[in-house]
Amino acid sequence: MKNDDKLIYSSPVEGVEVLSCSSGREFKSHLHDGYVLWLNSESGEKYSLRGSSDILQPGSISIIEPETVHSNKPCCTERRHLRSFYFSEKFVRSLNLKFLGNESGFSPFRNNLLENKQLWRNLSGLHHKLLSPVEKLETDEAILSVLSGLYRHAGDRTILPGSEDKRVAIVIDYLHAHIDQNLSLAKLADLAGCTEFHLIRIFRSHKGMTPHSFLIQLRLEKARALIAANSSIADTAALCGFADQSHLTRLFKNRYGLTPRQYQKACARF
Structure with missing residues (x-):
């Protein structure tokens, strides 16, 4: 789903979304309700995750677990090309079943930083393919082929999540x-x-944020899913706890770079 030359979304199959970002916009502290796999090909990407900061260099692969607060911005706004995959938890469980034989066994979908040049090239190629109009069979085969490589090569540099306070x-x-x-x-x-x-x-x-800020992120992720399923913007605002439609629109545009209406129209194309 193409929106402009700097921010492109695609939903090639159920449970998978793809983002291509060449704009200089900063993604302030936020979370996703599914897994994120991201890489960049032009310059470094400054990011903060679990209270620590680093730079994702071209050729490196980062994986972020659901509801993990993080932020990121380009080191060079003129040379940025950030490539992101978003996988639902259901989709990752299906991959675990295919590649591991069970849904909950150890998989690469942890807070990971991976260094593997061939895997990076394969993921980059997959990202390009998923933004292109190709047949479903070709898409399905490409996803399984490339992600099987992720399962083979991941795990060497696993960053285990810290223990979380039960409260x-x-x-x-x-x-x-x-x-x-x-x-x-x-x-x-x-x-x-x-x-x-x-x-x-x-x-x-x-x-990494207050309970209220975390709640807003949860609401936005729920709103995004409802809007993609063609729920009306007004109903979505009410169902997700926003004060009104304009409140949702303002926060949604700030978070995703699109208005709810623009996002819904883009989703309808797939």
Whole structure:
């Protein structure tokens, strides 16, 4: 789904989205409800993940788990080409079943930084193919062929996620279950069994943002899925807990670079 020359989305198969970004826009702290695999081919990409910062160099591959807060921006805005794959959790479970024989075994889809030039070239080629109009059979074969290589080569430099405070997990579960409601910090702190101030501190320590900022990211990801499924913008705003349609539109455009209407029209082409 092409939007302009600098920001291109595609949804080639269910559970997979592809982004090509050659603009200089900064992606501030955010999260995804699925897995991210990203690489770049023009210059380095500055990123922050789990409280540490680094530069993703051309030729390197990064994988980020669902709901992991991160941010990124180009080292050189004039020479940027960021290539991203977004895989739903259901899609990754299906890959685990195909390649590992079970859905929950160890797979490369962890917070990973991989260095493998051939795999990088294969992923880059796959990314280009998924942005092109090709037959479904060719698409399906290319995805399995390239991602099987990811399973073969991943794991050498696994970055295991840190242990998460159970209080944070309890609050996140509650945010998911009450995403459309006007929640209070006092209620969340009560669930976590700590003071409001302490909840903000431990939540920021583990997730990189406050509970409210995290909730907004969850709402945006849910809104994106509903909009892609052709839900009306007004209904989506209500279902996801936004004040109104304009509130959703403003935050959606800031997060994804497109208005909800533009994103919906692009999705309808696939």
